[in-house]
Amino acid sequence: MVYDCIIIGGGIAGTQAAIQLGRYSTHNVLVVDSGHGRSSVCHTYHNIIGWEEGVTGEHLRQVGRKQAETLGIEFMEATVTEASRDGERFVLTTGDGTRLITHTVLIATGLLDRYPEIEGLRHALGYSIYICPDCDGYEIVDRKTVLIGSGEHGSGMAVLLAERTPHVTYINHEQQPIEPKLLEHLREKGIRYEEQKVIEVRSDEHRDIQSVVLEDGQVIEAEKGFIAFGGNHVRTELAQQLGVTLESNRHIKTDPRSKMTDVDGVWVAGDIGLHSELSTIAMGEGTQAAIWIHKKLRKIHKS
């Protein structure tokens, strides 16, 4: 069997694309998803229209999948490990060796944030510890906020957070160097700076951060947290295998109108693209890519 489109990644971008493709009622579409992305880590999207009280990524994934399945879209829980071209078609191989053939591919594999294992961090991440000041800067207004990070990735973020609250403590957990003039800038902004390891993040039963414990035994009280370690893993390996050009930061530039990459038949949507990494943008790109995949499929089936 040859699929019309295989979507790799069933997060926000991939699921939204699946819904749009399903609404044409003519294409056989498969979503292959390995089940863990930023949308499964984030438990509070507050910046989406209609969800003033916030919505979890897991909820959007589940209702989105159900909606797509109602439209005839197939889902497979698996990891695509290899991608190659075979003439006008694409061959994708999953972890258990299953070979899938398709006319078009949408890669919506997202990225994973880098952070070290610190006791208690994972428990509160995505609940009261955030990663994106555009998304969650609003949540920390005038709150005691602890930023756990690395070197200048963290110092840049600390300055942004200080625009929202006067109570920022930046803990340079990885003790990476920071230019003296940046340290001076932190001081000018009233940001408390600590250069040592965090050994524990403490939070309550609602996963609201309460404090962090440093290596020297200090306990720093916190109402909100952020992380900024840099070095995120942009999941563009499959795109690279298909010959798609990666930017120096490993994200992918697409045609602004169609979201197609520089390889005919291969689309990209969501966080692996070049833009602000937001769920609403991932949704928009998923829809946009699907519309142009549909146009391509009409041509393929006419010829």
Ligand SMILES: Cc1cc2nc3c(=O)[nH]c(=O)nc-3n(C[C@H](O)[C@H](O)[C@H](O)COP(=O)(O)OP(=O)(O)OC[C@H]3O[C@@H](n4cnc5c(N)ncnc54)[C@H](O)[C@@H]3O)c2cc1C
């Ligand atoms: C803690 C946190 C808080 C956030 N807060 C906000 C917020 O408040 N507002 C906001 O707009 N955005 C927020 N974001 C960002 C938002 O979650 C992302 O922009 C969004 O999830 C991007 O969607 P995506 O579809 O590109 O990737 P994802 O949602 O990460 O989905 C990618 C999917 O691809 C799958 N996948 C990856 N590789 C493969 C493979 N080889 N084979 C099969 N499947 C694969 C993964 O399993 C995953 O399900 C937050 C993110 C985090 C981590």
